[in-house]
Amino acid sequence: MKLVLAAIAILSGLAFTGCSRTSGVVKAESTRKMAPDFALKDAAGKTVRLSDYRGDVVLLNFWATWCGPCQIEIPWFIDFQKNYKDRKFAVLGVSMDDDGWKSVKPYIEQRKINYPIVVGTEETSQLYGGIDSLPTTFIIDRGGRIAAVHTGLVSKSVYQDEINKLLDDKDDGGVLQEPARRSALVDPRLAAVLFAR
């Protein structure tokens, strides 16, 4: 019994330590809103849903081939996808090019983009409040909540810091903490603590 209580205490502690580390431009967990889900096709015609990435930290980037500042960020995102992919991280690009794949497909091939790209619609834009300026990038936590938003070009280190904070965050929105959650099922007092938001 002591062992179980110790484990519960450790898991609880990890959860709250994770919360407290989200500072700076990363929003406090209590203020994060769910990222609206969408289903869009990738270049191969496969449907990609944002919700498919639940459990991962996601960098959701709205961009276009004609957007100069977006060109600067894309190599960074290629690096992130390569360097963080084993840590349950993903980049997802949403192109807002009017002519869709006609412009986007050659661009993906030319730039050797290694992360999924979908072509967005006006509806997708409206889901996110109306994407009026590009690039616009959302950093989404493992629970599918928006932890940071950037409109316009920011530095690579800003993204890196935010991604690292979220990757280090032990609160995963319920995906990685199954042992703790199962424990909570048998201990209502722990449930009250763990799931209080």
Added chain:
Amino acid sequence: MLILASPLCFSQGNVLTIAAPPKVIAKAGATVEAKITAQLRPGYHCNSTTPSDDYLIPLKLTWTAAPLSVAEVVYPKPQMEKYAFSDKPLSVYTGDFDIVTKFNVPASAPPGPTVISAKLRYQACTDRMCLPPKTVDVSLPIEIVK
């Protein structure tokens, strides 16, 4: 579902506006020039009609000129400006600039007032972000005289 109004709801509208052009007197059987003055919001630039890269969207003025016909559209000389997002200077327009159009007026053009129209397509950016391409309607009042 519209959950992110505060960070993103900052619609820029048209950062490029067109000053109302004065009426042009067009003599039938002659050529006539009309000047369109575009005004870009400070801090913004738009690609020139000959952008530096293939991926950039050029500024373009397209007339529906009947009963006149377009002889030539003369765009201003672009500026070469360096921005944070580009390794090399870009061919752009900033501030106020004029686009001059030369029209042929047919000898058979019916005398009297008319309005011809154009669409100005542009794509604007600051040094950190870009707005989607937009099209502005242009109306030019004309008095055709014999």
